[in-house]
Amino acid sequence: MRNIVKEFPGVLALNKVRFDLYEGEVHALLGENGAGKSTLIKIISGVYKPDFGEIYINGRKSFFANPTEAIQEGVATIHQELNLFEELTVAENIFVGNIKKFNISKSKMIKITDQLLKEFNFPIKASEKVKYLNTSEKQLVSIAKALSLNAKIIIMDEPTATITEHETKRLFEIIKDLKRKKISVIFISHRLEEVFEIADRVTVLRDGNYIGTSEIENISREELIKMMVGREIEEMYPKFNKISGEEIFKIENLEVGEYVKDVSFDVKKGEIFGIAGLVGSGKLEIALGIYGYLPSKWKQLILNGKKITPSRNMLDYGIALVPEDRKKMGLVLEMDVMRNIILQNTDEVSRFGKISWKKSKIIATEEVKKYAIKVSSIKQKVKTLSGGNQQKVVLSKVLRKRPEIIFLVEPTRGIDVGAKVEVYNIVNKLANEGVGVVFISSELPEIVSLCDRVLVMHRGRSMGILNKNKINQENILKLATGVDIK
Amino acid sequence: MNWKGILKKLKEYPAIVGFVGIVIFFAFLSDRFLTLSNFINVFRQVSIQAIIAFGMTLVIISGGIDLSVGSVFALSAVVMASVLKGGSVLLGVLVALLVGALLGSINGVIVAKGKIQPFIVTLATMAIARSLTLVFTQGMPITGFPSSFRYIGRGDILGIPVPVIIMFGIFAIIFYISMFTKLGLYTYAIGGNETAAKLSGVKVDKYKIIIYMLSGLLSAIAAIILTARLNSAQPTFGTGYELDAIAAVVLGGASLAGGKGTVIGTLFGALIMGILNNGLNLLNVSPFYQQAVKGIVILIAVLIEREN
Numbered sequence: 001m002r003n004i005v006k007e008f009p010g011v012l013a014l015n016k017v018r019f020d021l022y023e024g025e026v027h028a029l030l031g032e033n034g035a036g037k038s039t040l041i042k043i044i045s046g047v048y049k050p051d052f053g054e055i056y057i058n059g060r061k062s063f064f065a066n067p068t069e070a071i072q073e074g075v076a077t078i079h080q081e082l083n084l085f086e087e088l089t090v091a092e093n094i095f096v097g098n099i100k101k102f103n104i105s106k107s108k109m110i111k112i113t114d115q116l117l118k119e120f121n122f123p124i125k126a127s128e129k130v131k132y133l134n135t136s137e138k139q140l141v142s143i144a145k146a147l148s149l150n151a152k153i154i155i156m157d158e159p160t161a162t163i164t165e166h167e168t169k170r171l172f173e174i175i176k177d178l179k180r181k182k183i184s185v186i187f188i189s190h191r192l193e194e195v196f197e198i199a200d201r202v203t204v205l206r207d208g209n210y211i212g213t214s215e216i217e218n219i220s221r222e223e224l225i226k227m228m229v230g231r232e233i234e235e236m237y238p239k240f241n242k243i244s245g246e247e248i249f250k251i252e253n254l255e256v257g258e259y260v261k262d263v264s265f266d267v268k269k270g271e272i273f274g275i276a277g278l279v280g281s282g283k284l285e286i287a288l289g290i291y292g293y294l295p296s297k298w299k300q301l302i303l304n305g306k307k308i309t310p311s312r313n314m315l316d317y318g319i320a321l322v323p324e325d326r327k328k329m330g331l332v333l334e335m336d337v338m339r340n341i342i343l344q345n346t347d348e349v350s351r352f353g354k355i356s357w358k359k360s361k362i363i364a365t366e367e368v369k370k371y372a373i374k375v376s377s378i379k380q381k382v383k384t385l386s387g388g389n390q391q392k393v394v395l396s397k398v399l400r401k402r403p404e405i406i407f408l409v410e411p412t413r414g415i416d417v418g419a420k421v422e423v424y425n426i427v428n429k430l431a432n433e434g435v436g437v438v439f440i441s442s443e444l445p446e447i448v449s450l451c452d453r454v455l456v457m458h459r460g461r462s463m464g465i466l467n468k469n470k471i472n473q474e475n476i477l478k479l480a481t482g483v484d485i486k
Numbered sequence: 487m488n489w490k491g492i493l494k495k496l497k498e499y500p501a502i503v504g505f506v507g508i509v510i511f512f513a514f515l516s517d518r519f520l521t522l523s524n525f526i527n528v529f530r531q532v533s534i535q536a537i538i539a540f541g542m543t544l545v546i547i548s549g550g551i552d553l554s555v556g557s558v559f560a561l562s563a564v565v566m567a568s569v570l571k572g573g574s575v576l577l578g579v580l581v582a583l584l585v586g587a588l589l590g591s592i593n594g595v596i597v598a599k600g601k602i603q604p605f606i607v608t609l610a611t612m613a614i615a616r617s618l619t620l621v622f623t624q625g626m627p628i629t630g631f632p633s634s635f636r637y638i639g640r641g642d643i644l645g646i647p648v649p650v651i652i653m654f655g656i657f658a659i660i661f662y663i664s665m666f667t668k669l670g671l672y673t674y675a676i677g678g679n680e681t682a683a684k685l686s687g688v689k690v691d692k693y694k695i696i697i698y699m700l701s702g703l704l705s706a707i708a709a710i711i712l713t714a715r716l717n718s719a720q721p722t723f724g725t726g727y728e729l730d731a732i733a734a735v736v737l738g739g740a741s742l743a744g745g746k747g748t749v750i751g752t753l754f755g756a757l758i759m760g761i762l763n764n765g766l767n768l769l770n771v772s773p774f775y776q777q778a779v780k781g782i783v784i785l786i787a788v789l790i791e792r793e794n
């Protein structure tokens with residue numbers, strides 16, 4: 001790809017970017033939030049038309065008017081939002097759009113699919129309905145679909161952001177297998193460890209500009225970060241919170257439907273309290289239950305000395321939540337940045353039900369600046385923001401009104417290195433201001449480095465709370481898989 | 487503003503473009519069309535549908551639908567009429583408003599608390615309210631009201647019919663609500679992403695009830711106007727009004743999926759429907775064709791919408 005230029009109203013998303021891909025290589029695409037990674041791959045896969053520039057495949061000038069054409073030419077994309085039909089089976093999903101060519105019976109379809117899945121060692125059944133699969137398994141379905149269409153290039157936009165470590169390992173095995181079969185992979189991730197593990201080469205974008213491409217052996221982690229951020233980051237996991245020992249939050253015998261059974265913990269002033277566990281262990285539901293989104297009960301909940309009974313608006317008590325899935329739970333995608341920020345803070349800008357847009361503008365501008373959210377204007381629809389910037393909008397709107405305790409669920413998912421450090425800084429500051437912080441995450445490195453105590457969940461139950469000196473990846477993983485530690 | 491800018495703005499309000507287009511079309515074909523008196527006529531005819539459609543706009547933006555507007559219209563008309571017969575105009579009007587707001591709230595409560603799809607809830611209340619209307623009147627119209635009441639439907643101020651003035655008054659209020667109040671912001675948010683709205687602390691149930699209540703209330707206001715104009719309340723009042731209202735809202739650029747739509751769009755959507763009626767009548771097109779023309783216009787509008 002040469003000289004690719006793409007402009008959206010108000011932003012130059014890509015400015016003369018180039019990119020090349022060898023046969024059978026894994027090429028990582030790196031850059032901060034809003035750097036233009038997703039835009040670039042959307043151009044490769046025919047979703048967007050570039051304003052300028054050329055694309056060559058096998059030396060032939062190519063151009064895809066739409067994703068279907070791209071797929072026919074062997075370019076398959078696994079977007080962050082997986083487009084599968086939940087009500088259909090794995091086999092049907094793989095054959096959708098392909099059925100005419102095969103025109104086969106259901107049982108034969110399932111047989112062919114099972115063969116394909118077996119060939120690549122995918123641990124899923126062709127006859128299963130997609131809605132019963134987890135995120136990682138759905139990803140595999142998308143990959144299988146790409147393979148069934150004889151894809152030569154498979155593009156994965158942040159495939160590891162929503163899956164567990166174990167599942168990531170499995171995905172990487174599969175990617176290595178693809179390489180052996182001479183299939184090229186473009187891989188986007190904000191996790192540098194993964195890039196070093198799987199990529200052959202890496203290309204960095206910053207603010208829509210092409211910064212450089214390098215063999216992975218010839219570059220260090222620090223150099224990469226510098227290329228991405230444009231400056232050096234001294235401390236990846238800043239930690240400066242001070243625990244005072246005073247208890248600000250305590251819950252006893254929490255039950256959330258069938259997800260969480262009999263969980264108790266307390267949070268001290270100034271402490272960063274972590275909750276870890278595999279997908280489906282109930283760690284998210286703890287937050288949703290306490291927040292009142294899922295039906296829950298408890299024997300006792302004490303927040304800053306006040307006893308609290310379950311109610312539907314826990315926000316009024318100062319219990320705040322940064323939800324896990326920003327698109328489904330955090331944002332109104334069709335609304336602009338300002339309205340999304342104001343939505344949770346209407347009392348600050350309204351009197352007798354009337355909203356002052358003047359005040360709203362000031363607040364939104366303030367928040368955009370405070371969290372360095374990259375927007376063309378506060379009137380930009382959040383739908384068109386890059387993933388990381390969407391997450392920042394969620395953080396800003398939730399934190400605007402200082403809560404007494406905050407549950408942060410996967411708050412750094414999909415956000416870049418620089419922004420992650422910012423989030424960690426914010427978390428530390430909140431703790432020091434006396435806000436109770438519960439940090440729920442699937443990313444062990446950040447849990448280990450950031451948290452003072454960690455509760456580990458396994459199948460809806462607490463496996464115990466690790467104290468600082470016991471917190472390490474090994475212990476957490478053991479507990480998370482149901483193995484006791486001494 | 488350059489051409490491109492104007493074009494972009496217009497794209498946001500396709501109903502205005504359509505309105506202007508249809509006006510020009512009829513102006514060429516009929517010389518009686520582009521006159522002040524004809525336009526006042528159109529506005530008066532449209533006022534009743536438009537008022538109902540303004541309420542429907544909020545409901546649709548919030549991701550719901552209200553099929554019961556026509557029946558609520560009828561029930562509030564006949565209940566009011568029986569009170570009017572007793573003498574007090576003020577009491578009659580208040581009773582009508584009360585009936586509308588109450589029925590609307592019932593819709594809202596069942597939708598919000600019962601977590602039942604609005605389509606089904608309001609389909610049921612549509613049937614129930616219609617049935618109550620027939621029982622209440624024994625199928626007979628109620629006629630003959632004080633002249634002070636008839637003024638609401640027939641009077642004019644400086645040549646502008648009272649119904650048109652009421653319509654613009656309500657337009658202004660609903661426009662204000664949608665653009666400058668918490669209720670408006672929440673309406674868009676609930677329709678755009680109910681889960682996110684709830685997690686942001688919006689009391690979703692409460693606001694849904696308010697939205698449906700407003701829809702019922704506006705149906706009642708429209709019923710007052712029609713009853714006053716005809717000097718009669720009939721049990722068949724409002725039949726099919728829900729479709730006209732939905733059509734106006736959709737023509738105005740709203741999406742039945744929720745989160746999108748404007749009150750200005752709805753005003754022009756209703757005007758398009760009114761102008762079509764009026765223009766086709768002036769051209770002596772058989773009424774048998776008129777529904778088909780309306781249907782085609784709606785389809786074209788929605789297709790244009792999707793292009794954007």
Ligand SMILES: Nc1ncnc2c1ncn2[C@@H]1O[C@H](COP(=O)(O)OP(=O)(O)OP(=O)(O)O)[C@@H](O)[C@H]1O
Nearest residue numbers: 008013033034035036037038039384385386387388
């Ligand atoms: N449809 C659109 N309309 C307007 N602006 C857009 C649109 N799509 C993307 N942008 C803007 O283009 C820029 C690049 O976005 P892109 O999604 O490519 O970033 P990214 O590198 O994938 O970031 P992330 O790591 O956060 O996913 C951002 O500033 C974004 O706001």
Ligand SMILES: [Mg+2]
Nearest residue numbers: 037038386387
């Ligand atoms: Mg992206």
